[in-house]
Amino acid sequence: MRRPPRSVFSAVAGLVALGTGVTLPVMTAQGATPACTVEYSVTGQWDAGFQGAVKITNNAAPVSVWSLTFAFADGQQVAQGWSAKWSQSGTAVTAANESWNGSLGTGAVVSAGFIASKGATNSVPTAFKLNGTLCNVDSDPTPTPTPTPTASPSTPPDTGDAPPALRVSGNKLVDADGATRRLLGVNRSGGEFMCVQGRGIWDGPVDDAAVRAIADWNVDTVRIPLNEECWLGLSNIDSAYGGAAYVDAVKDLVARVEAHGMTPVVELHWTYGQYTGNSAGCSDVHASCQKPMPDMQYTPSFWTSVANTFKNDQAVVFDLFNEPYPDRATSTTTQAWQCWRDGGTCPGIGYEVAGMQDLVDAVRATGARNVILAGGIAYSNDLGQWLTYRPTDPTGNLAAAYHVYNFNSCANESCWNSTLAPVAAQVPLVAGEIGENTCTHAFVDQVMKWFDDRGLSYLGWTWNTWDCSSGPSLISSYDGTPTAYGTGLRDRLRALDG
Missing domain, CATH: 3.20.20.80 (Glycosidases)
Structure with a gap:
C-alpha cells in the first residue's frame, strides 16, 4: 500500500508530544568487577510517557536463562517492550529473556527496551538484580550460585523450527x-x-x-x-x-x-x-x-x-x-x-x-x-x-x-x-x-x-x-x-x- 490510513495518524494526534531523547546517568559502584552491570537510559519522552532501555552485562558464570528485576519509584507503568518478556506488579518490573536471547556467557551483553507511562517525575531505578544477584556493586568474594528462574507458564519458550x-x-x-x-x-x-x-x-x-x-x-x-x-x-x-x-x-x-x-x-x-x-x-x-x-x-x-x-x-x-x-x-x-x-x-x-x-x-x-x-x-x-x-x-x-x-x-x-x-x-x-x-x-x-x-x-x-x-x-x-x-x-x- 502507498500509505497507512490517515485515521491512524489522527487518532494519536495530540496524544504524543515527543521530546528529545535523554540518556540518564548510569550508577555503578567502584572497586572489584560487579557480578553484573546494568545501564539504564531514557531514549525518548513526552508528557505522559517515555521510552527506556536497559543494557545488561553478565560478568559472572554463564547462564542459560535470565531475569532482570528493578522497581519504579514514581508510579511509572510499563505498557509494552521488546527483546524481553516485560511484566510489572505494583512498582516491581521484570524483564525475562526471550527464547532466542536467553544464553548469556561471561562478559556477554544483552539489551532490551520498553515504553511506559509516567507522572510529573521519572526518576531512575536505583537497584537492579540479574537472576536475584544485585548488579552495579562490588562482587562478593564468595558469591552464592546464581539461581535459574523457570519460564512463566503464560509465556512458554518458543519451540518453532528456525526458518x-x-x-x-x-x-x-x-x-x-x-x-x-x-x-x-x-x-x-x-x-x-x-x-x-x-x-x-x-x-x-x-x-x-x-x-x-x-x-x-x-x-x-x-x-x-x-x-x-x-x-x-x-x-x-x-x-x-x-x-x-x-x-x-x-x-x-x-x-x-x-x-x-x-x-x-x-x-x-x-x-x-x-x-x-x-x-x-x-x-x-x-x-x-x-x-x-x-x-x-x-x-x-x-x-x-x-x-x-x-x-x-x-x-x-x-x-x-x-x-x-x-x-x-x-x-x-x-x-x-x-x-x-x-x-x-x-x-x-x-x-x-x-x-x-x-x-x-x-x-x-x-x-x-x-x-x-x-x-x-x-x-x-x-x-x-x-x-x-x-x-x-x-x-x-x-x-x-x-x-x-x-x-x-x-x-x-x-x-x-x-x-x-x-x-x-x-x-x-x-x-x-x-x-x-x-x-x-x-x-x-x-x-x-x-x-x-x-x-x-x-x-x-x-x-x-x-x-x-x-x-x-x-x-x-x-x-x-x-x-x-x-x-x-x-x-x-x-x-x-x-
Whole structure:
C-alpha cells in the first residue's frame, strides 16, 4: 500500500508530544568487577510517557536463562517492550529473556527496551538484580550460585523450527536441501512511517506475544516495511527513533520473527526525493511517503547497510522497493521500464533515481547472497515487461514481486494468466501485498486460489488494527483477532499443510 490510513495518524494526534531523547546517568559502584552491570537510559519522552532501555552485562558464570528485576519509584507503568518478556506488579518490573536471547556467557551483553507511562517525575531505578544477584556493586568474594528462574507458564519458550536459508532454483524458492518453499503470511506495517513522524518505531506491539499471535495463523513469512532515513539516522529524524535505535529495533524484530519459525522480508517502503508530479503521495523531500522510484543519494547506502547487517543470515529476504510507479511520471511504458531498471535521470522525476540494477549491485557488493525481490511498475501491479528488463544478479537469487488489490488494473485471472504466468514460469513469483478495501475477503480468496493452484507465494496487507474501510487491516486486536477481511487469509493459511 502507498500509505497507512490517515485515521491512524489522527487518532494519536495530540496524544504524543515527543521530546528529545535523554540518556540518564548510569550508577555503578567502584572497586572489584560487579557480578553484573546494568545501564539504564531514557531514549525518548513526552508528557505522559517515555521510552527506556536497559543494557545488561553478565560478568559472572554463564547462564542459560535470565531475569532482570528493578522497581519504579514514581508510579511509572510499563505498557509494552521488546527483546524481553516485560511484566510489572505494583512498582516491581521484570524483564525475562526471550527464547532466542536467553544464553548469556561471561562478559556477554544483552539489551532490551520498553515504553511506559509516567507522572510529573521519572526518576531512575536505583537497584537492579540479574537472576536475584544485585548488579552495579562490588562482587562478593564468595558469591552464592546464581539461581535459574523457570519460564512463566503464560509465556512458554518458543519451540518453532528456525526458518530456512533460501535460494532460487529455476522458478522456485528452495531451502538448503532443495525442497520447495513458499512465502505465505502477512505484512507488519509501522516501521516505514512511525519514525519519520516522530512517534516511535513500530505501530502497535512487536513483543514476543504479538509475534506469536502472527505465527498462530500458520504464517511462515512476515514482511517488514522500512524507512531509509530512519535506518540511516539522517538529521531530520529524532535520534530516539533513528539510526542505531532503529537498526537495533529492526534486528530485534527480525530475530523474534525467526524465533517463531517465520521468514523475515525486510523491505524499503518510504524514501528520500522530492516528487510533485502525477500521483504524488506528498510534496516533502524527506521519506514521508511513497515516491515513484528510489533515490540515488541514499537508497544504495541503505541497501549496503541492510545487506551488511543481514548477509550472514540467508533466511532474511530483501525486497528492494515497495511499489515503483515511474509510469505515472514518464510518457511511455518503455521509458518507465528503462527508468525502473537503469535509474539515472528519469522523465518527470526531479531527483536522480536509483534503478533496480543499482540496488542489486549495492546488495551483492557486500557479499550478501540473500534472495532479492524486485517489484514491477504501476505500484508493483504490472509485471508485463519484467522479464525483458529484469536486473542482472550474479548470484542468480532474484525473484519477482507483485502487488494486487481489488482496485488495481491487473486484478483478474485473465490478466494474471497473460502477465504473471510467464514470469512465474521463469523465476519465483511473490505477491508481496494482497488485499481489498471492501472489509470482506471475496477478492483475496480469488487471488489466493490462483496462487495456491500454482504453488506461488503471497502476503496479506496488513497486520495492523486500522479501519478496514480506509486500508485493508487483517486484525482488530494484536492478539490475532481477525477482521471480516482477515478471516479469509487466516482460514486459508490454517487450511494449508504445515
